[in-house]
Amino acid sequence: MKDNIAERISLLKDKFDSIDQSLETHLDGLLYSKPITYWDYIQTDALLSLQIQRTQLPDEMIFIMYHQINELLFKMILWEIEQVANNESLSTAFFVDRLGRISRYFDMLSSSFTIMGDGMEKAQYMKFRDTLTPASGFQSAQYRLIEFASTELINLIDFRFRADINRNTPLEHAFEYLYWQAAGKDYKTGKKSFLLQEFERRYKKEFLDAMKVYQKVNLWSKFKTLPKTDQEDLNLINAMRELDHNINVRWVMAHYNAAAKYIGSSNEEATGGSDWRRYMHPKYQKRIFFPELWTADELKNWGITNLTSCEILTR
Numbered sequence: 001m002k003d004n005i006a007e008r009i010s011l012l013k014d015k016f017d018s019i020d021q022s023l024e025t026h027l028d029g030l031l032y033s034k035p036i037t038y039w040d041y042i043q044t045d046a047l048l049s050l051q052i053q054r055t056q057l058p059d060e061m062i063f064i065m066y067h068q069i070n071e072l073l074f075k076m077i078l079w080e081i082e083q084v085a086n087n088e089s090l091s092t093a094f095f096v097d098r099l100g101r102i103s104r105y106f107d108m109l110s111s112s113f114t115i116m117g118d119g120m121e122k123a124q125y126m127k128f129r130d131t132l133t134p135a136s137g138f139q140s141a142q143y144r145l146i147e148f149a150s151t152e153l154i155n156l157i158d159f160r161f162r163a164d165i166n167r168n169t170p171l172e173h174a175f176e177y178l179y180w181q182a183a184g185k186d187y188k189t190g191k192k193s194f195l196l197q198e199f200e201r202r203y204k205k206e207f208l209d210a211m212k213v214y215q216k217v218n219l220w221s222k223f224k225t226l227p228k229t230d231q232e233d234l235n236l237i238n239a240m241r242e243l244d245h246n247i248n249v250r251w252v253m254a255h256y257n258a259a260a261k262y263i264g265s266s267n268e269e270a271t272g273g274s275d276w277r278r279y280m281h282p283k284y285q286k287r288i289f290f291p292e293l294w295t296a297d298e299l300k301n302w303g304i305t306n307l308t309s310c311e312i313l314t315r
Contacts (some may be wrong), residue, residue: 046264054131058126066116067137073105074142080105081149085217094221099239106246110254117258125262134195137255138183141203146211150247151220151289158182159286171211175204179285219243222289238312240290245310248287248301256280 015025039045050068052236053060062270080098087094147156152175157165176185192200215221223231223240230236259280282303291299 027198037237055128057124057128060128062120063116063125063128064113069108071140071142073109074146075139077102077105078142078149081146081219084219084222085149085214088224090222090226090234092226092233095226095276096235096239098231099219099236099243103239103243103246106243106251110246110251113258115150117261120262122262129262134193134198136195138180138195139199141199141206144180144203144207145210146247148207149214149218151218153211153215155220155289155291156287159284169278171208175208175211179193179287223290234313241293241313242310244289244293248289249282252287253278253303255306 009023016023016026040066051061051064053064080101084090084098103190153171154162154165156168156179157174157177158179158181165174165177181196184193184199185191219240223236226236284303286299286302288294288302290297294302
């Protein structure tokens with residue numbers, strides 16, 4: 001037996017001994033296992049079987065696949081955030097790298113809206129959208145988890161009620177004043193739309209659990225636990241600002257403009273019945289994950305100016 005093969009077998013034996021497993025059993029398993037293929041590893045057949053249309057209109061397939069791709073990207077983003085949240089010896093370099101990854105995912109999300117915005121016939125969309133009621137992209141649970149994992153809860157509270165919410169507010173009470181409640185709740189009567197009721201029935205417990213888990217390990221909280229010198233690192237500050245802008249202005253506005261193209265001129269509600277303009281446009285809710293990294297003027301004009309790019313700070 002060649003020395004390099006013998007060395008590998010020895011390393012494998014050490015590996016399996018450390019977990020009380022038999023090397024011989026695992027080697028026997030290799031004799032009978034089949035070689036991996038691309039389609040088995042990626043689960044191509046399962047993935048391509050998940051597009052179920054409700055109509056016969058061809059462009060509905062584009063709509064379905066586009067949103068499924070979004071959800072896969074959301075999963076990638078959460079995967080990256082968790083690496084930061086669970087890192088007990090977080091370095092600036094690691095933080096910057098992961099923030100850069102997340103920003104690239106959101107770059108992809110923002111630029112991809114042309115696929116839906118320019119890639120569907122309006123006449124087809126206006127027909128198949130009626131079969132989607134009351135479902136809405138509002139009901140993306142992964143996107144809500146990204147928000148909880150990115151910033152302190154106060155930054156997700158409806159701008160009109162932030163003065164009444166603080167860190168001591170019970171999570172279940174604060175939940176009722178999250179900014180996206182405005183898309184399906186009448187604050188005067190407390191009545192919630194069917195869209196919101198169903199969303200909460202399916203995900204409220206998961207959301208409350210996530211709110212608790214990420215209270216101290218969201219991206220903004222992790223940033224504030226770094227040494228002062230690290231918090232002043234311009235590479236890190238710019239990475240934080242870029243991500244904040246990408247999520248809360250650039251991507252949101254790309255989504256807003258795509259929606260406006262199809263339903264804006266008709267003055268219609270979104271499929272879930274929400275006031276999508278006031279809910280989506282960043283100038284209304286002032287969704288800002290890392291507010292202390294922006295100037296007073298930038299905060300004042302959030303969502304009104306500088307929609308496509310984020311200023312890079314220099315020394």
